[in-house]
Amino acid sequence: MSFLATNKVKKLIIIQCRADSNRLPGKALLEIEGKPTLQHVIERCKRADLPLCVATTHRAVDDPIEAICLVTKVKCYRYQGDADNVLGRFMWVCEKEGFKAGGNQIVRVTADCLGIDATTIHETLSHLKNEDYAYSCAEFGYPLGYGCEAFTFRALREAHKKADSLYDLKHVTPYIQRSFTWVKWHINRYDGFNLELNTEEDYQRIKNIYGYKTL
Numbered sequence: 001m002s003f004l005a006t007n008k009v010k011k012l013i014i015i016q017c018r019a020d021s022n023r024l025p026g027k028a029l030l031e032i033e034g035k036p037t038l039q040h041v042i043e044r045c046k047r048a049d050l051p052l053c054v055a056t057t058h059r060a061v062d063d064p065i066e067a068i069c070l071v072t073k074v075k076c077y078r079y080q081g082d083a084d085n086v087l088g089r090f091m092w093v094c095e096k097e098g099f100k101a102g103g104n105q106i107v108r109v110t111a112d113c114l115g116i117d118a119t120t121i122h123e124t125l126s127h128l129k130n131e132d133y134a135y136s137c138a139e140f141g142y143p144l145g146y147g148c149e150a151f152t153f154r155a156l157r158e159a160h161k162k163a164d165s166l167y168d169l170k171h172v173t174p175y176i177q178r179s180f181t182w183v184k185w186h187i188n189r190y191d192g193f194n195l196e197l198n199t200e201e202d203y204q205r206i207k208n209i210y211g212y213k214t215l
Contacts, residue, residue, distance in 0.1 A: 010104040012097055013045050013052045013121065016086055016172075017111035019061045023198050028111045029064055030203055032210045037197060038065065038111050040210070042072045045109060048118040054111075055093045057083040085169045091160040094153055102154030108172060114206050115145040115195030124150045133173070133182035145195030145206075149173055155180050 017038055021027050028038040035043075038054070045052050053075035056065040062078070069076035077096060079089040094106065105128055109116055120142065127134035132155040135147075155176045159168070163175035176182070195206055 010099060011050050013048060013050050013107040013109060014090060014093055015041060015045060015054045015109045015111055017054055017056050017065050019065055027197050032207050036068055037114060038068050039072055040114055041111050041116060042074055044116050048121040053077055053093060055089050059083060087160055087163060087169045087172045090172055091156060099153045102152060104153040106151055106153065106156060108149040112197040113145045114197055116148060120146055121148055124148050127183040131183050132180035133176050135182060143193040151176055
């Protein structure tokens with residue numbers, strides 16, 4: 001089954017990633033089943049059949065991120081601004097991609113979500129028909145490591161123009177959540193299942209899940 005977009009709305013999946021992490025340094029580069037975790041996330045996002053890129057920083061520590069993008073043949077955008085201004089990074093990527101129309105749509109995926117899949121991405125996008133923002137997370141029925149966010153370019157552009165707190169800049173969507181109508185929905189699947197990579201314990205558990213082979 002193909003998920004290729006059939007309308008004129010421009011869509012883009014942006015995987016945000018940086019190599020350093022306070023809780024688990026280098027987690028995007030840790031190997032599972034012979035591949036770095038970022039590569040797994042990229043390959044899972046590719047199944048959505050939508051334009052895809054990785055957004056990281058200009059710092060040398062993130063050179064391995066670009067190397068993984070070369071291997072997986074996806075665009076890598078290296079933001080020259082503040083590494084903690086992820087909102088600015090998203091806006092810059094969309095401008096590089098030629099986004100102009102307010103209704104164009106962005107999917108935000110974090111590189112520590114090892115459970116992301118095409119179904120989740122398209123289900124999230126489906127809630128943007130008449131809204132500026134859609135959200136999926138464990139709180140609303142998705143387990144940790146499966147969620148993503150989707151929002152219009154209009155909402156992103158306003159957030160980039162008006163948001164000024166460090167929290168808003170670092171987390172991309174808080175201003176949008178406060179300022180726009182958005183959809184909450186609840187599903188029930190994989191209850192209690194966690195594929196979010198933040199700690200060494202998470203890493204060992206996810207390795208076991210990925211490496212599990214049925215008889």
